[in-house]
Amino acid sequence: MGARSHVKHYERVEKVRLLVVDDDPPIADLVATVARYEGWDAVTAYSGEEALRQAAEFHPDIVVLDLMLPDLDGFGVLDRLRLSGTMVPVVFLTARDGVADRIAGLTRGGDDYLVKPFAVEELMARLRTVLRRSAGPGFQRSVLQVADLTMDEDTREVRRGEKLLTLTPTEYEVLRYLMRKSPAVLTKAQILDHVWEYGFGGRSNVVELVVSRLRRKLDGPDEGADGRAPLIHTVRGVGYVVRQVAE
Missing domain, CATH: 1.10.10.10 (Winged helix-like DNA-binding domain superfamily/Winged helix DNA-binding domain)
Incomplete structure (x- = not known):
């Protein structure tokens, strides 16, 4: 008779709360779905104003943020998040791959910058790295x-x-x-x-x-x-x- 397999999971005590902001719903929904599979809580927003409302209500531990949004661009969203007093980590996910954009994204308070097209596995790895670096609540390896x-x-x-x-x-x-x-x-x-x-x-x-x-x-x-x-x-x-x- 086969012995029962023991799978040990050493994860954070609390679920990671992720806010995904992208005006392309399939991309936002894909990232949120993968995050939920990881055991995270994830919500999506398809515009800058919606992102700010979600941030105020959901209180995310980390944000994936597109630069090109239909109303307020990603830099504007980040500026208003910081003005509100939140220091939530932000990872930019955008098609804008210019050096100036990358520098601006990081110097204006972003924690990482990933260019589209992207591998969702790489994005999740970067999110985990940023969370570990920022010592989010209860985060463990x-x-x-x-x-x-x-x-x-x-x-x-x-x-x-x-x-x-x-x-x-x-x-x-x-x-x-x-x-x-x-x-x-x-x-x-x-x-x-x-x-x-x-x-x-x-x-x-x-x-x-x-x-x-x-x-x-x-x-x-x-x-x-x-x-x-x-x-x-x-x-x-x-x-x-x-x-x-x-x-």
Whole structure:
């Protein structure tokens, strides 16, 4: 009989409250959805005035802010936030990639500046870094653990025992999703939808390839070849799961 897998999550005591401000609803909603998956509370605003109202009511711990808004631009929103007395961290997310814009964004009180198009994983990593740097309420490092496999979501370091593993961004995201959901079994479709999001419908073979590479890196060339029990298991007809199984 398989032993129950123990997944440890070391996260902040309180949920992070995120305000996403962007006049492109699909972008704002995507960032908010990913943040909610991370366990955060997230609200959106599609204009500068709406952002200021949300900030006053929601009291965010951090703000993602576009520069180009239909009424008040991002710099104006930031200036009014600071004038109101709030020092909430602000990460600019904008298509304006000029050096002058970057300098202005940081010197006027922004905490980071990311240019579109962007990878949502990079944005979340930057948000966690800014939160850690600003010492938000109750914020602690977030570490996932299954058996002797650990993943630090802040530093993105993955270790099997004492061995530091080198993973590609895609391998990291697949393993992270499996570890977060352990001991639940995930279908290939679920993994595709979560990691690749768009354009890979029906390409289940890509999941098989990534899982195969992960197994080699976690367990060695042959599963268990170096004495370590394999952690990624195939549930025939269903999908994959990360868990420790009793010998």
